[in-house]
Amino acid sequence: MLVSVIIPCYNQANYLKETVQSVLKSSYEPIELIIVNDGSTDNSLKIAEDLAAQFPEVFVLSQKNSGVAVARNHGIQQARGEYILPLDGDDLISDQYIEKAVRVLQENPSVKVVYAKAVKFDSSGTKAWNLKAFSRYALARDNMIYVAALFRKKDWEACGGFSEDMTMGREDWEFWIKMLKNEGEVVQLPFVGFFYRLTPGSKRKRTGTSQKKRERIAYLNRKHADFFYRELSGPLRIQRTWSKPYNKLLKILRLLK
Structure with a gap:
């Protein structure tokens, strides 16, 4: 079965080649790599095109800067693979990751998502x-x-893909909620298969402000109220770990329906 690796890229010229090489070293075949240039202003597009000219598995799409959710959906729409692996343009995977994950998906139809243990890394180490x-x-x-993480393209289609209006960060969290809130098993492989690169200007840091957190929680509550009321007895709160006990207390006090 073909696996499509979708790599959105915005100004990641310094890392893109290393990311692609980590996929090309994979023990699994067949693979296609779709790099989606999201309006980069550095030479990311040139590097992507050079990689496509060098490796027949690599393809390049380009769009005006529209955000990572749009870029991922764009790539997945064009993907020919039954299985999808989104991979940001500065992160890395191990050579065994795809092979082991595909095996789980092939052997277990009830499993929707497979991922592995992971580490974070930067120039100082892991x-x-x-x-x-x-x-x-x-x-x-x-x-x-x-x-x-690996999942089936049909499950991406069924849940509506990545939400392109979620611009305040953590769009992957909302995507997993959409895909998994009602059914589907998840398997974590027992080895380090993913390497998350820490960079000074990462989106995670830009969207980690208190304001972005409030916007994100409000968005999640609007879109998935049924899920949160089922799991947390009410809405997700700013102090997330206290959501369920707080909601239960409000119900006791008859302040929450």
Whole structure:
């Protein structure tokens, strides 16, 4: 089965080649790599086109700067693979990751998402990344699945893809809620398969402000009220881990329906 690796890229010229090389070293075949240049102002597009000229597995799409959710959806729409792996243009995967993940998806139709253990890294070395175990209750409070997980293209289609109006960050969290809130198992592979690069100007840091957090929680509550009321007995709160006990207290006090 063909796996389509979707790499949105915005001004990641310094890292893009290393990211693509990590995929090309994969023990799994066949693979296609679709780089989506999201209006980069550096030489990312030139590097992507050079990689496409060098490797027949690599294809390039280009769009005006529209954000990572639009870029991912654009790439997945064009993908020919049954299985999808989104991978940001500065991160890396291990050579065994795709092979092991595909095997799980092939052998277990009830599994919707497969990912692996992960580490964070920068020029100073690697740092442990302790990902929580998946449950729908845990997913209601926080995201434990990074975006570079494998899933079936049909499940992306069924849930409507990445929400392109979610511009305040953590769009991968909302995507997993959409895909998994009602059904589907999740498997974490027991080895480090993903390497998340820490960079000074990362989107995660830009969207980590208190204002962005409030916007994000309001957005999630608007779109997935049924999910949060089921798992947390009410809406997601700013202090996310206290959401369920706080909602239960309000119900006791008859302040929340």
